[in-house]
Each structure stands twice: as structure tokens, then as C-alpha cells.
Amino acid sequence: MLGLGVERLRxxxxxxxxxxxxxxxxxxxxxxxQQLQDESSPNFVSEVVNIYFQESEKLxxxxxxLLMDRELSDYKKMGVHLNQFIGSSxxxxxxxxxxxxxxxxxxxxxxxxxxxxxxxxLLEHEYxxxxxxxxxxxxxxxxxxxxxxxxxxxxx
Amino acid sequence: xxxxxxxxxxxxxxKVEEYDELLPLTEATHEVHVxxxxxxxxxxxxxxxxxxxxxxxxxxxxxxxxxxxxxxxDEEESSVSIDGLKVDLIITDYCMPGMTGYDxxxxxxxxxxxxxxxxxxxxxxxxxxIDRCLEEGAEDxxxxxxxxxDVKRLKSYMFNEDRFRGEEKGMNKRxxxxxxxxxxxxxxxxxxxxxxxxSSTPSPPSTxxxxxxxxxxxxxxxxDSPTHSTDSSMPCSPTSPTxxxxxxxxxx
Numbered sequence: 001m002l003g004l005g006v007e008r009l010r011x012x013x014x015x016x017x018x019x020x021x022x023x024x025x026x027x028x029x030x031x032x033x034q035q036l037q038d039e040s041s042p043n044f045v046s047e048v049v050n051i052y053f054q055e056s057e058k059l060x061x062x063x064x065x066l067l068m069d070r071e072l073s074d075y076k077k078m079g080v081h082l083n084q085f086i087g088s089s090x091x092x093x094x095x096x097x098x099x100x101x102x103x104x105x106x107x108x109x110x111x112x113x114x115x116x117x118x119x120x121x122l123l124e125h126e127y128x129x130x131x132x133x134x135x136x137x138x139x140x141x142x143x144x145x146x147x148x149x150x151x152x153x154x155x156x
Numbered sequence: 157x158x159x160x161x162x163x164x165x166x167x168x169x170x171k172v173e174e175y176d177e178l179l180p181l182t183e184a185t186h187e188v189h190v191x192x193x194x195x196x197x198x199x200x201x202x203x204x205x206x207x208x209x210x211x212x213x214x215x216x217x218x219x220x221x222x223x224x225x226x227x228x229x230d231e232e233e234s235s236v237s238i239d240g241l242k243v244d245l246i247i248t249d250y251c252m253p254g255m256t257g258y259d260x261x262x263x264x265x266x267x268x269x270x271x272x273x274x275x276x277x278x279x280x281x282x283x284x285x286i287d288r289c290l291e292e293g294a295e296d297x298x299x300x301x302x303x304x305x306d307v308k309r310l311k312s313y314m315f316n317e318d319r320f321r322g323e324e325k326g327m328n329k330r331x332x333x334x335x336x337x338x339x340x341x342x343x344x345x346x347x348x349x350x351x352x353x354x355s356s357t358p359s360p361p362s363t364x365x366x367x368x369x370x371x372x373x374x375x376x377x378x379x380d381s382p383t384h385s386t387d388s389s390m391p392c393s394p395t396s397p398t399x400x401x402x403x404x405x406x407x408x
Contacts, residue, residue, distance in 0.1 A: 029301045029303075032301070032303050032304060033202070035304060036202075036205045036206065036209055036304065038209075040208075041205065041208075044205060047201070048198060048201050048202060048205075051197055051198055051201060052198050055196075055197060055198060080253070083251065084195075084196060086279065087196050087198075087199060087251075087279050087300065088196055088197075088198040088199065090279060090300060090301045091196070091198050091199050091202050091300065091301045092198065092202075093301070
């Protein structure tokens with residue numbers, strides 16, 4: 001019965017990926033990352049993505065604190081953070097997050113506080129969604145590997 | 157006005173004739189050592205993986221200053237040349253705080269490492285920027301996010317794999333006997349770690365090894381320069397930079 005589990009998990013993974021592509025959450029750069037994963041770096045995708053999450057959360061905290069500073073919102077600094085966020089998002093294929101960052105950048109360049117606030121909220125929302133979905137993806141992948149290992153136990 | 161995909165300098169074609177010394181293929185299989193410069197940690201990890209995937213040795217640094225330091229070009233130690241340091245290619249992000257990729261390019265081109273090809277990466281598709289970099293001597297310009305195809309193309313025309321002419325559009329126009337040339341006569345020791353991240357964050361340990369004998373490629377055999385210059389001629393390929401520009405401008 002575990003054997004069936006592997007196939008079903010693989011199907012689940014593919015379905016989730018297809019959904020994320022369809023929603024524009026991920027783009028082909030994510031596939032490129034998967035292509036780079038091999039025996040010499042079997043956890044490459046999750047490693048990069050986890051680093052992306054760490055970096056992103058730092059950026060989001062910075063953006064929020066810059067925007068919340070009612071005295072002087074340093075839009076220039078926000079722009080710098082956004083450029084970083086855009087770059088890293090594009091490098092892992094996080095298309096929707098990237099696009100929201102671009103819109104956010106436009107608002108910040110215009111010193112548009114309301115627009116920036118809205119963009120930040122949207123960004124946090126998109127980022128959360130992405131993170132949840134990718135975690136889900138990695139979980140399914142983990143389960144699949146476990147199920148496969150049980151099915152084909154490695155003899156030492 | 158877009159160029160015709162000639163993003164590499166044409167004068168490379170003239171260098172083709174300069175080789176008169178060929179080493180047997182059985183000599184040290186020279187791995188291409190790439191110095192990658194990017195302030196983004198995520199991008200450093202990705203570019204490192206891309207390069208390793210194409211059998212390159214990679215050293216990553218997080219700034220132009222560290223790159224210069226690595227090359228021994230920082231002004232603090234006046235012209236200390238690091239014995240045995242061999243860098244075959246420098247690939248750098250354009251937008252970096254402090255020293256931009258463009259600044260770094262200029263510094264390199266004005267140094268003893270001027271023969272080392274420098275490739276600029278940027279997420280912004282600005283033609284003026286591209287032109288400026290090429291004029292300053294950049295070998296090529298890659299649009300981010302960088303893909304495996306970009307790196308493979310780069311590697312193939314810069315470090316031509318003579319034995320596989322058919323594979324990559326036959327960039328190499330050199331007429332060689334059966335044994336292709338290999339590493340130059342300058343005996344140097346490549347830095348031993350195959351992957352080295354010289355920024356503040358620790359890098360994941362990994363080993364880089366050529367996937368097959370076809371990873372033996374040749375580089376320039378000029379004996380006086382400490383590094384190798386490229387010897388490619390036509391860089392045109394199906395995924396030429398111009399085509400990439402056109403494609404990327406279409407997908408919004």
C-alpha cells in the first residue's frame with residue numbers, strides 16, 4: 001500500500017506545482033532551480049528557498065519599519081530593499097511576489113505613502129501565500145521520499 | 157537600436173592565430189575557475205550552482221571590494237600579486253552597493269587581470285547600460301535571472317571545448333591537430349577549495365568535479381599574463397543576447 005502512496009504523492013506535488021504556475025505564483029525560473037538539483041546537491045531547491053525566506057523576512061521587517069516611521073519615511077532606502085527583494089524573487093521564480101514589489105517600488109518612488117502601505121500589505125499577503133505553498137510542496141516531497149525509501153529500503 | 161547579438165568583442169577572433177604551443181590532452185584537466193560577485197546571497201547560491209553544474213570551480217564574494225581583495229588588487233597592499241591565483245572568468249552583478257559591477261569592471265580592466273573576461277549580470281534590461289559595459293570591455297551581459305543555458309553558452313564560447321565542436325555551434329575556429337590544447341605553460345596552482353564564499357556567511361561545502369572528459373577545455377596560452385584570455389571567435393548562438401532582449405521585452 002505504501003507503493004501507491006509514492007505515486008499519489010508525486011501526483012499531488014505535480015498538481016500543486018501546476019496550480020502555482022497557473023496562478024502565476026511561480027514561473028519557469030523555479031523549474032530551472034529544480035533542474036539544478038541533482039545527486040551532488042539533492043536539497044538544493046529547499047536550501048535556496050529557505051534562504052530566500054530568511055532574507056525576505058528581513059526585508060519585509062525593514063520595509064514595514066521604514067513605512068511605519070511617520071516622521072520621515074525613507075523612500076530611498078525602501079527602494080534599495082525593494083530592489084533586493086525583486087532580484088531574489090526573480091532568481092527563485094517567485095513571480096507574483098516580484099510583481100508586487102515592482103508596484104511597491106513605483107509607489108515609493110513617488111513618495112506615495114498610501115500606495116506604499118497598500119503595496120506592503122499586498123506584498124505580505126503574497127509572500128505568506130508563497131511561503132505556505134512552498135512549505136506544502138516540500139512536505140509532500142519529503143513524504144514522497146520517505147514513502148519511496150520504505151518501498152525500496154536501502155541495504156547497508 | 158539593438159545590436160546584432162555581437163555582445164563579445166570581435167577582436168577575440170584575431171587571437172585565434174597566436175597558439176603555437178599545444179599540450180597533450182592528458183595533462184592537467186584544467187577546470188575553469190570563476191569568481192562570482194553578487195551582493196545578494198540568494199543570487200550567489202544560484203550562480204554558484206549554475207556554474208558548478210557546468211563543471212566550473214567557483215569562488216563567490218559579496219562585493220566589488222572583496223573581489224578586488226581576492227585578486228590582490230586592493231590598494232591597501234600595493235600591487236601584491238598573489239602567486240598561483242588563477243581566475244578564468246569574473247562574473248559580476250551590476251547593481252551593488254558601494255562599488256557597482258561597472259566600477260569593478262573598470263578596475264579589473266585597468267589591472268594585471270585585464271585579460272580575464274568579465275561578464276556583467278543585471279536584472280534591468282537597459283541598453284545604455286549594456287553598451288556602456290561592453291565599451292568598457294565586458295565580454296558579455298547576462299540578464300537575470302540567469303539560466304543554465306546562459307552559463308553553458310558562455311562557457312562554450314569562452315572556453316571552447318574542441319572535442320565537441322558540433323555541440324555548441326562550432327564557435328571555435330582554431331585549426332588544431334587531434335589533441336586539443338590544454339592549460340597553459342604558466343605553472344600555477346589553482347586555489348584548492350572548489351567552492352569558496354568569501355562573504356560573511358558560511359558557504360555550504362561542496363565539491364565541484366567535471367562531469368566527463370569533455371570538461372577538458374583549453375584556454376589561452378599567452379605566457380606573460382597571469383591569467384588566461386579567451387580565444388573564441390564568433391559568439392553568436394541561438395540564444396544570443398539580442399534575442400534574449402527581444403524575448404524578455406515581450407513578456408511582461
